[in-house]
Amino acid sequence: MxxxxxxxxxxxxxxxxxxxxxxxxxxxxxxxxxxxxxxxxxxxxxxxxxxxxxxxxxxxxxxxxxxxxxxxxxxxxxxxxxxxxxxxxxxxxxxxxxxxxxxxxxxxxxxxxxxxxxxxxxxxxxxxxxxxxxxxxxxDEGYRGRSGKLPIVDLHWKNPLLDRFFEAAGAIGIPRNRDFNGKAQEGAGTYQYNIGRGKRVxxxxxxxxxxxxxxxxxxxxxxxxxxxxxxxxxxxxxxxxxxxxxxxxxxxxxxxxxxxxxxxxxxxxxxxxxxxxxxxxxxxxxxxxxxxxxxxENLRDHFTPRTVVRVKGAPTINDYARGPKLIGQGVRWLTGRPSVVGIGVVLGHAFWKSDPALDRADILITFTPGSFKEGFLGVLDDQPGMTLGAWQLRPESSGYVRAxxxxxxxxxxVQPNYLASQNDRRVLLAGQKMIRELLAQPALARHVAQEVIPGSAVQSDDELMAYARRQGLGGYHYxxxxxxxxxxxxxxxxxxxxxxxxxxxxxxxxxxxxxxxxxxxxxxxxxxxxxxxxxxxxxxx
Missing domain, CATH: 3.50.50.60 (FAD/NAD(P)-binding domain)
Incomplete structure (x- = not known):
């Protein structure tokens, strides 16, 4: 050479x-x-x-x-x-x-x-x-920077399903947290993004x-x-x-x-x-x-199975992301107003515990008032939907990268060895059950037309873990x-x-x-x- x-x-x-x-x-x-x-x-x-x-x-x-x-x-x-x-x-x-x-x-x-x-x-x-x-x-003052070059903003686009998600979280004991990057992470709220003037930065x-x-x-x-x-x-x-x-x-x-x-x-x-x-x-x-x-060695990553629900009685990202409504959202984005064009794909979160005896959160539930076609990467579903994911925050399973x-x-x-740890499997199962508990609360239940995946037939612990094994994906957080x-x-x-x-x-x-x-x-x-x-x-x- x-x-x-x-x-x-x-x-x-x-x-x-x-x-x-x-x-x-x-x-x-x-x-x-x-x-x-x-x-x-x-x-x-x-x-x-x-x-x-x-x-x-x-x-x-x-x-x-x-x-x-x-x-x-x-x-x-x-x-x-x-x-x-x-x-x-x-x-x-x-x-x-x-x-x-x-x-x-x-x-x-x-x-x-x-x-x-x-x-x-x-x-x-x-x-x-x-x-x-x-x-x-x-x-939270004392925790947040005000003069750096990287803009960080809260989610400004509003959707009623997000409010229902927070209500459901509150109903099972998860409090609202307005700044998960501040004094404490635990609680439910909207995400923050590195977006400035409507653009990725x-x-x-x-x-x-x-x-x-x-x-x-x-x-x-x-x-x-x-x-x-x-x-x-x-x-x-x-x-x-x-x-x-x-x-x-x-x-x-x-x-x-x-x-x-x-x-x-x-x-x-x-x-x-x-x-x-x-x-x-x-x-x-x-x-x-x-x-x-x-x-x-010591390769770590998050792993998450997702629950997808068909929605009734509320607008979703799917509704805004096609046809005339998408054009309208594009105009809103171009004129600096909140729009689906100017947001990330995951909007809500709940950081919580798999066991009340724990001293800090070990589960993350993510919430998106939108859904994607199964088997099609990055393609929104034709029907209104919402998606919830469960992570174990600190997985113990580790793997490797070798030339x-x-x-x-x-x-x-690249071998992350997802779910090799028994504790990882335990916490992830608790997260999947927490999703079901959230969806059962009146605030969200009235908007659930049908659980698409994994589906209502999947109920036992073994069935939920089998679903996680066959459907879950990494978080790309290597x-x-x-x-x-x-x-x-x-x-x-x-x-x-x-x-x-x-x-x-x-x-x-x-x-x-x-x-x-x-x-x-x-x-x-x-x-x-x-x-x-x-x-x-x-x-x-």
């Missing part, structure tokens, strides 16, 4: 997603600093990326997503399921549902208790606040583009990293190509190389670069640079595959300053470093990690 001569920057970052875009911008705020960002995907020029409802168009677009699929899962009836990740500037935040969920304070206190200094909730809260700008004035659009304008950031799209370059155990740069079998280029870093490729691609890049379990590296015929058995070869155009083996931990943890990949163990001048800054999965979507915690990493890196000089 032919190679071009290298170029040199202060920092080389792999990945322009939620972490990489934000980190690059923060580093480039320091005078004289230069940053090269390598993004394997294309520019974020697809018009549907900016339209919130365009989520349904982009999340299944093979030009904008990595074509990964999980390995067959023993506890989900041997099924394989999509493992979607963004393959575009902006990363997964360019294709996701825009939900902004920080998680629970005890998630981060738990990270600190594992030996990760400086990662407790009091330590990381300022970084959450630094990124965000609550544009509608909402949120991610860290690439909020931060990276300004940094590029200064000339301090060199963004290269379509540039797929093939390996980290080393001089002994010192990371010196990245080798990358623009196409399979193409001429390899090299870019060098005066200070550090930083991997921000996400929890599926970062461990694979480490492995093909000689960092990982010796047995795997030997099978790949890759010389060992640092023997770290935890690389690619199949040194060819980074070959997809890695994390943990280069986990942070103290030297005493043999599976730790990075230390609490995010430096890769056994080598120098190499860090990981993305969801890979999470020691445990947070209680909710992972995009907001990933941005927090990038904000904190920027300070750690700049303090190091």
């Amino acid at each position: 032919a190679r071009t001569s290298p170029e040199t920057f202060d920092y080389v970052i792999v990945g322009a997603g939620s972490a990489g875009a934000l980190l690059a911008a923060r580093l480039a705020e320091r005078d004289g600093v230069t940053v090269c960002v390598l993004e394997a995907g294309p520019k974020d020029s697809n018009p549907f990326i900016g339209i919130p409802a365009g989520f349904l168009k982009v999340i299944f677009d093979p030009k904008l997503t990595w074509g990964f699929t999980t390995e067959p899962g023993e506890h989900i009836d041997g099924r394989t399921v999509p493992a979607l990740q963004g393959h575009v500037v902006g990363g997964s935040a360019a294709i996701n549902g825009m939900v902004y969920t920080r998680g629970q304070a005890d998630d981060f206190n738990g990270w600190a208790q594992l030996g990760n200094r400086g990662w407790g909730y009091a330590d990381v809260l300022p970084y959450f606040m630094k990124t965000e700008r609550r544009t509608d004035g909402g949120g 991610n860290t690439a659009r909020a931060f990276l583009k300004d940094g590029i304008k200064t000339g301090r950031i060199d963004l290269r799209t379509g540039a797929r990293a093939t390996r980290v370059l080393f001089d002994g155990t010192v990371a010196t740069g990245i080798e990358y190509v623009f196409e399979r079998g193409g001429t390899a280029s090299r870019v060098h870093a005066r200070r550090e190389v930083i991997l921000c490729s996400g929890a599926l691609n970062t461990p694979r890049l480490l492995q093909v670069s000689g960092i990982g379990a010796p047995a795997l590296l030997g099978a790949l015929n890759v010389p060992v640079v640092s023997a770290l058995p935890g690389v690619g 199949r070869s040194t060819d980074v155009f070959e997809t890695p083996a 994390c943990g595959t280069a986990k942070m931990g103290p030297a005493s943890d043999p599976m730790a990949v990075v230390d609490d300053k995010l430096r890769v163990r056994g080598v120098q001048r190499l860090r990981v800054v993305d969801a890979s470093i999470m020691p445990d999965i947070p209680s909710g979507n992972t995009n907001a915690p990933t941005m927090m990690i990038a904000e904190k990493a920027a300070d750690l890196i700049l303090q190091a000089g």
Whole structure:
């Protein structure tokens, strides 16, 4: 493979997603600093990326997503399921549902208790606040940022079914919570989104583009990293190509190389670069640079089966999303008014407990006053419907990501091991029963024409779990595959300053470093990690 001569920057970052875009911008705020960002995907020029409802168009677009699929899962009836990740500037935040969920304070206190200094909730809260700008004035004071570049808004589009959902939640003891990212997460309410002036805003659009304008950031799209370059155990740069079998280029870093490729691609890049379990590296015929058995292990993700109900007596998203009504909604969106075009796909939530004796919520019930055709990805149903999903917030099941070869155009083996833990199955069953309990409350029951899936014939615990195994999907919240931990943890990949163990001048800054999965979507915690990493890196000089 032919190679071009290298170029040199202060920092080389792999990945322009939620972490990489934000980190690059923060580093480039320091005078004289230069940053090269390598993004394997294309520019974020697809018009549907900016339209919130365009989520349904982009999340299944093979030009904008990595074509990964999980390995067959023993506890989900041997099924394989999509493992979607963004393959575009902006990363997964360019294709996701825009939900902004920080998680629970005890998630981060738990990270600190594992030996990760400086990662407790009091330590990381300022970084959450630094990124965000609550544009509608909402949120608990003392917990919410008002001056960051990333706009965060509450749901403004109104639908009577949402109110009925909150009434039903209250009837079973779940209180209303106006800010689940504030003092406490528990309760029912509407979601918050990274949407500004009716358009999706991610860290690439909020931060990276300004940094590029200064000339301090060199963004290269379509540039797929093939390996980290080393001089002994010192990371010196990245080798990358623009196409399979193409001429390899090299870019060098005066200070550090930083991997921000996400929890599926970062461990694979480490492995093909000689960092990982010796047995795997030997099978790949890759010389060992640092023997770290935890690389690619500890993969976590949320898993959710969904309940779909045919609706009567209330309007749903399905009613507004076709014909003249859709045109009207489009006009409302263009004129800055609340519209189905300007919202995410999941609107309501209830964070609650599978057991009253628990000290914090372990279940999430999601609510959408709309439904999709079974078997058709992203296609709204012809009939009015609503959809409820159940998650276990902190699944114990864990799996792995492993490179199949040194060819980074070959997809890695992705195995989340969904539902391997008995406790995961117990909590998920409790969540499915909670959905049924909500639907049975008078506020919602009067709008239930028919339960479409799993259907009223599915009643016993065994039947509900069988349904979960055959229908549930992942949450696309992959994390943990280069986990942070103290030297005493043999599976730790990075230390609490995010430096890769056994080598120098190499860090990981993305969801890979999470020691445990947070209680909710992972995009907001990933941005927090990038904000904190920027300070750690700049303090190091």
